[in-house]
Amino acid sequence: MDIQFYNKLGKESLFKISCFKTKIKRTKPHKHEGYNEIILISKGKGVHHVDTEMYEINPPQAYLLRNGQVHCWEFTEIPEGYVLMFKEEFLLQYASVARLLEGFEERNLYELRPEEHQDIRKLMDSIFEEAGNQQLFGNEILASYLNILLLKFRRFEHYKGKENVVFEREIARSFRQMLEENFSEIRQVKKYAEMLNVTPKKLNSICREVLGKPALEVVHGRIDLEAKRLLLHTDLSVSEISYKLNFTDTSHFVKFFKKVNEVSPGDYRHLLSQ
Numbered sequence: 001m002d003i004q005f006y007n008k009l010g011k012e013s014l015f016k017i018s019c020f021k022t023k024i025k026r027t028k029p030h031k032h033e034g035y036n037e038i039i040l041i042s043k044g045k046g047v048h049h050v051d052t053e054m055y056e057i058n059p060p061q062a063y064l065l066r067n068g069q070v071h072c073w074e075f076t077e078i079p080e081g082y083v084l085m086f087k088e089e090f091l092l093q094y095a096s097v098a099r100l101l102e103g104f105e106e107r108n109l110y111e112l113r114p115e116e117h118q119d120i121r122k123l124m125d126s127i128f129e130e131a132g133n134q135q136l137f138g139n140e141i142l143a144s145y146l147n148i149l150l151l152k153f154r155r156f157e158h159y160k161g162k163e164n165v166v167f168e169r170e171i172a173r174s175f176r177q178m179l180e181e182n183f184s185e186i187r188q189v190k191k192y193a194e195m196l197n198v199t200p201k202k203l204n205s206i207c208r209e210v211l212g213k214p215a216l217e218v219v220h221g222r223i224d225l226e227a228k229r230l231l232l233h234t235d236l237s238v239s240e241i242s243y244k245l246n247f248t249d250t251s252h253f254v255k256f257f258k259k260v261n262e263v264s265p266g267d268y269r270h271l272l273s274q
Contacts, residue, residue, distance in 0.1 A: 044079030
């Protein structure tokens with residue numbers, strides 16, 4: 001069984017906010033198609049799985065999930081909070097949105113201090129109220145609130161951008177986006193550099209500066225992440241995963257996985273199932 005895609009936003013919608021359902025329910029591992037999520041948990045206990053990480057639910061917390069990330073919930077107490085879903089197009093009027101969303105790439109969990117939780121909760125309450133009103137300029141007001149919400153999270157992590165690396169950050173962001181769309185077909189740094197209209201040397205330099213690792217390691221990391229997602233959250237065989245990720249044969253995939261993780265795909269799956 002492959003990982004399921006859920007689309008709770010709908011093809012035409014760009015934004016949605018809802019409260020957590022007041023019941024304990026274990027969800028199946030799934031991806032959300034075409035949108036990002038901001039999740040505020042004010043009450044509740046359990047575990048939240050995001051890709052290969054397992055987070056203990058210990059409110060107040062916020063989770064930032066990017067389009068395509070695999071996650072599932074195992075609540076042991078009834079949760080309270082909000083789930084906000086949005087497509088990036090909803091924020092087109094804000095030129096800084098791409099920079100703000102870089103935080104989603106680097107971090108999923110925010111452990112909130114009481115004053116931070118109060119701040120975010122007030123914003124979420126206002127967003128929920130505005131979304132239910134459906135009044136004139138409602139979408140514009142919601143987009144403004146969402147932009148503020150993203151800015152708040154960047155403030156919490158004490159993010160300080162450097163004006164002289166705006167170009168480098170934009171290239172890194174475009175590279176990550178291209179990689180997300182093509183990682184199973186295109187693995188050559190040279191090809192990505194051509195698509196970005198920079199030299200492979202320049203792309204490597206940018207990746208080291210912005211992402212902290214060379215471009216090829218970023219490519220391999222994305223393939224490795226997908227392999228781990230499939231090993232953790234599906235019952236696909238190693239051979240089927242190898243085929244799905246476009247390796248020439250299973251042995252090539254096993255060799256790649258062992259080089260990155262120092263353990264075979266089969267042993268990795270076995271260790272995590274214990």
